[in-house]
Amino acid sequence: MFEFNLAAPMNWIYGVLVVLIPLIGVAEYRGWFQLEYSKFRPTQGGMSSRLGMFILYFVPIPVHLWFAAAYLGHATLAQWLLCAAMVGHFAKRCLEVLFLHKYSGPIGRFTVVQITLIYSLASALGGYLFAQAPALDGLFANGTLLFLIGEAGNYVHHKMLADLRARRSGYFIPQAGLFRLVTCPHYFFEIIAWVGIALMSHQWAMLLLALAMHNYLAARAWKTRQWYRSRFADYPPARKCMTPGLL
Numbered sequence: 001m002f003e004f005n006l007a008a009p010m011n012w013i014y015g016v017l018v019v020l021i022p023l024i025g026v027a028e029y030r031g032w033f034q035l036e037y038s039k040f041r042p043t044q045g046g047m048s049s050r051l052g053m054f055i056l057y058f059v060p061i062p063v064h065l066w067f068a069a070a071y072l073g074h075a076t077l078a079q080w081l082l083c084a085a086m087v088g089h090f091a092k093r094c095l096e097v098l099f100l101h102k103y104s105g106p107i108g109r110f111t112v113v114q115i116t117l118i119y120s121l122a123s124a125l126g127g128y129l130f131a132q133a134p135a136l137d138g139l140f141a142n143g144t145l146l147f148l149i150g151e152a153g154n155y156v157h158h159k160m161l162a163d164l165r166a167r168r169s170g171y172f173i174p175q176a177g178l179f180r181l182v183t184c185p186h187y188f189f190e191i192i193a194w195v196g197i198a199l200m201s202h203q204w205a206m207l208l209l210a211l212a213m214h215n216y217l218a219a220r221a222w223k224t225r226q227w228y229r230s231r232f233a234d235y236p237p238a239r240k241c242m243t244p245g246l247l
């Protein structure tokens with residue numbers, strides 16, 4: 001008979017992720033906890049998007065390192081690379097927030113607290129799981145490749161969005177890169193990066209985390225497409241939400 005061993009941390013991790021996977025997408029889609037930033041920013045109040053975004057991407061870095069400290073003293077090359085991927089992901093986002101993105105409005109203060117907590121939990125989970133050293137095998141190599149493709153594609157599409165505001169502020173219909181096919185290609189590449197980290201780690205729990213992020217971002221991309229359609233009569237009707245040819 002199945003027994004839920006309350007003393008086993010992995011049971012808790014799988015339990016939380018299994019609840020989170022459907023809940024996070026449905027909650028965003030139904031607006032149960034609307035994260036207030038960018039096109040869905042607060043109507044009044046809030047704080048500087050640049051500062052708020054920097055905080056929520058920076059805090060997970062020391063959180064991850066704190067957990068990773070338990071094994072970094074005797075880490076294998078695979079563990080160093082995993083730690084570098086996790087820290088590199090959040091550091092890249094910090095740099096983009098500081099030097100690339102051009103924000104047009106505030107972010108909700110409570111949203112900053114919510115996302116900081118969610119990312120810190122994801123980062124802590126990675127730090128905890130990576131204590132189990134994965135093999136430097138084909139799965140690890142493919143995961144590394146996916147991670148690099150994901151981060152590069154994510155950056156390229158962030159740059160395209162920033163370039164739209166080179167001359168004028170406001171919102172425009174992006175027409176470059178994978179924006180021709182989907183509304184949020186930057187989300188698509190972010191998911192590829194997280195799947196890459198999951199493959200590198202050889203951990204099912206990291207794959208479930210990527211699935212939870214996928215569900216959240218898919219719901220957000222769907223709402224973003226609704227937003228574009230409601231404001232631009234000429235928004236390309238065939239353009240999907242996030243995944244080329246699928247969703």
Ligand SMILES: NC(=O)c1ccc[n+]([C@@H]2O[C@H](COP(=O)([O-])OP(=O)(O)OC[C@H]3O[C@@H](n4cnc5c(N)ncnc54)[C@H](OP(=O)(O)O)[C@@H]3O)[C@@H](O)[C@H]2O)c1
Nearest residue numbers: 038039101102103104105161164170171172186187190213
């Ligand atoms: N892992 C996760 O669960 C998760 C969740 C959310 C985000 N993310 C990451 O964060 C990244 C950014 O997400 P986001 O939701 O902030 O993206 P976003 O809403 O598309 O905004 C990105 C930047 O582009 C600007 N922008 C957006 N649409 C524009 C348009 N039509 N014309 C001109 N400028 C435009 C935004 O300005 P404004 O601020 O003025 O709108 C902002 O500076 C994602 O690619 C992903 O990597 C990850």
